[in-house]
Amino acid sequence: MNHHYLIPALIAGLIQGIVEWLPVSSKTMITIYFAAIGIKVQNAYSLGLIANFGSFFAALYYFRKEALQTLRALAHPFGSDHYAQLLRYLVIATLATGVTGIPLYIIVRHTFSAIGGSAAMVVIGILLLFTGVIVRNKERMVEKQGQAQESTDADRVPKFGASVLTGAMQGLAGLPGISRSGMTITPLLWMGFEAKEAIRLSFMLDVLALIGAGIVPLIIGHGGTQAVTQLGVTTTILMIVVASIVSFFAISTVLKFASRWRTSTATFVIAGITLVVAVLALAGV
Numbered sequence: 001m002n003h004h005y006l007i008p009a010l011i012a013g014l015i016q017g018i019v020e021w022l023p024v025s026s027k028t029m030i031t032i033y034f035a036a037i038g039i040k041v042q043n044a045y046s047l048g049l050i051a052n053f054g055s056f057f058a059a060l061y062y063f064r065k066e067a068l069q070t071l072r073a074l075a076h077p078f079g080s081d082h083y084a085q086l087l088r089y090l091v092i093a094t095l096a097t098g099v100t101g102i103p104l105y106i107i108v109r110h111t112f113s114a115i116g117g118s119a120a121m122v123v124i125g126i127l128l129l130f131t132g133v134i135v136r137n138k139e140r141m142v143e144k145q146g147q148a149q150e151s152t153d154a155d156r157v158p159k160f161g162a163s164v165l166t167g168a169m170q171g172l173a174g175l176p177g178i179s180r181s182g183m184t185i186t187p188l189l190w191m192g193f194e195a196k197e198a199i200r201l202s203f204m205l206d207v208l209a210l211i212g213a214g215i216v217p218l219i220i221g222h223g224g225t226q227a228v229t230q231l232g233v234t235t236t237i238l239m240i241v242v243a244s245i246v247s248f249f250a251i252s253t254v255l256k257f258a259s260r261w262r263t264s265t266a267t268f269v270i271a272g273i274t275l276v277v278a279v280l281a282l283a284g285v
Helices: 003-019 026-036 041-050 052-062 064-075 082-115 117-148 160-174 180-190 195-219 223-231 233-257 264-282
Strands: none
Touching: 003 026, 003 052, 003 233, 026 041, 026 052, 026 117, 026 264, 041 052, 041 082, 041 117, 041 195, 041 223, 041 233, 052 064, 052 195, 052 233, 064 082, 082 117, 082 160, 082 195, 117 180, 117 264, 160 180, 160 195, 180 195, 195 223, 223 233
16 A cells, blocks of 8 residues: 555545535546645546546445336336436437547546646636536526426436437536536536436436546556556555545435535636646746
């Protein structure tokens, strides 16, 4: 075990376990944190993705009933019942996520390696500002929906086009600074889903996205391997275990109140701090 990174791994697991369920990018928070303590920014980015493994187990347990029913729908994937429709939504959206997300991971990894840590942090700060705008828009839609007190069918599931759009936007979260939940909840709200159901559909999709985000750095190129080597294999496992434990306790609370919390302001603040620090570093201050 790399004892030098023991405490940072514990803190990163804590960040992942809590922030994953908020419309704030957990991988970005971990990337910023690890980069600040001296880990190469491209490795910090890969570790932020690998940390998703921990939240995957919590999400799978939380949605275990839906997951089991959806797996049973594999026997009739083109059926008209709710879980067959849910299965199609999850599969189509996940494929769309891969189409946009995997190329973005490769681009970001190579870009960060080429431009260096301070310039990479400027990019992250700018993308955090973009996330803040998306999340602020989402918050306003939720507020308007609450005032209108509209009601939709709780069993409604996105159709093909909506599934593709939601999945493709989720893939954009391969970019550091971009919130996965912010990018998926927003299009669902655009399409008329109630905030509570949009959040639930977003996080059900997150079950597959989390495992994918953790695997991609390990199987594409050597980014994940280099990141784990720098942090330490045992230390990385510890980070994932902590993320899993914290996620188990955090997910139900966060999902219960997520539609009421305003996280866009916090995102703007983090973006501002990141940009100021990065620009000062580039200026040699």
